[in-house]
Amino acid sequence: xxxxxxxxxxxxxxxxxxxxxxxxxxxxxxxxxxxxxxxxxxxxxxxxxxxxxxxxxxxxxxxxxxxxxxxxxxxxxxxxxxxxxxxxxxxxxxxxxxxxxxxxxxxxxxxxxxxxxxxxxxxxxxxxxxxxxxxxxxxxxxxxxxxxxxxxxxxxxxxxxxxxxxxxxxxxxxxxxxxxxxxxxxxxxxxxxxxxxxxxxxxxxxxxxxxxxxxxxxxxxxxxxxxxxxxxxxxxxxxxxxxxxxxxxxxxxx
Ligand SMILES: Nc1ncnc2c1ncn2[C@@H]1O[C@H](COP(=O)(O)OP(=O)(O)OP(=O)(O)O)[C@@H](O)[C@H]1O
Numbered sequence: 390x391x392x393x394x395x396x397x398x399x400x401x402x403x404x405x406x407x408x409x410x411x412x413x414x415x416x417x418x419x420x421x422x423x424x425x426x427x428x429x430x431x432x433x434x435x436x437x438x439x440x441x442x443x444x445x446x447x448x449x450x451x452x453x454x455x456x457x458x459x460x461x462x463x464x465x466x467x468x469x470x471x472x473x474x475x476x477x478x479x480x481x482x483x484x485x486x487x488x489x490x491x492x493x494x495x496x497x498x499x500x501x502x503x504x505x506x507x508x509x510x511x512x513x514x515x516x517x518x519x520x521x522x523x524x525x526x527x528x529x530x531x532x533x534x535x536x537x538x539x540x541x542x543x544x545x546x547x548x549x550x551x552x553x554x555x556x557x558x559x560x561x562x563x564x565x566x567x568x569x570x571x572x573x574x575x576x577x578x579x580x581x582x583x584x585x586x587x588x589x590x591x592x593x594x595x596x597x598x599x600x601x602x603x604x605x606x607x608x609x610x611x612x613x614x615x616x617x618x619x620x621x622x623x624x625x626x627x628x629x630x631x632x633x634x635x636x637x638x639x640x641x642x643x
Pocket of ligand 1: 406409411413429430431434435436438439615
């Protein structure tokens with residue numbers, strides 16, 4: 390990674406839901422133009438943390454700066470430069486994909502061409518389709534397209550590949566990498582460690598509302614190996630997912 394400028398700084402973030410402390414003093418930085426993964430068990434506090442950074446949820450205390458703007462005083466400025474996946478409920482059922490993108494662009498006051506957006510995520514053939522008629526992978530790609538409407542500096546993707554088949558997942562990894570390579574910072578959560586290893590430049594492990602490790606996947610694996618860890622079973626040169634991909638091909642297909 391050439392540049393190491395922080396675009397997100399989270400310092401001592403605390404979030405309480407009544408008496409329950411969901412986030413217990415998190416501090417981390419996301420660098421400009423990296424894919425940063427927040428990993429950890431169910432209920433660790435990942436989504437809560439993302440939603441606070443996205444200015445969608447109030448924090449209890451702590452400081453968050455996004456591209457120089459404070460979540461406390463400049464939430465509107467932050468909203469302008471980030472892209473967040475909308476809940477599927479926001480996709481009006483009677484509108485097709487082009488119409489939905491036109492609607493969202495209008496709401497953002499953004500000057501985008503819906504067909505170009507659809508081409509970016511390889512959905513140009515589905516321009517006239519309704520959201521509910523898309524496959525799981527297509528729905529995710531459309532949802533990612535909606536995060537790009539306001540040409541954001543940072544996009545947030547919460548478990549974007551959950552429930553997708555191996556090809557759709559790999560296609561999405563390619564898409565997310567392209568988005569990073571085009572200059573956008575990506576913050577992602579995932580429960581798939583192979584995905585985090587392949588896709589993320591750096592990852593933070595969150596456990597019970599605290600960060601317990603943060604580094605590149607390579608460094609974290611090396612540290613574990615250097616501590617004497619060994620897998621019980623000999624690792625083969627391929628796994629069952631490789632067999633799947635090899636049998637069924639890599640092309641876009643849904
Ligand atoms: N609105 C809420 N009110 C009360 N408790 C909440 C609320 N939202 C989340 N929590 C609790 O805060 C904790 C953290 O939840 P969060 O959704 O941030 O975890 P997560 O790491 O994203 O989990 P997952 O991997 O399952 O998505 C959980 O114990 C959850 O039950």
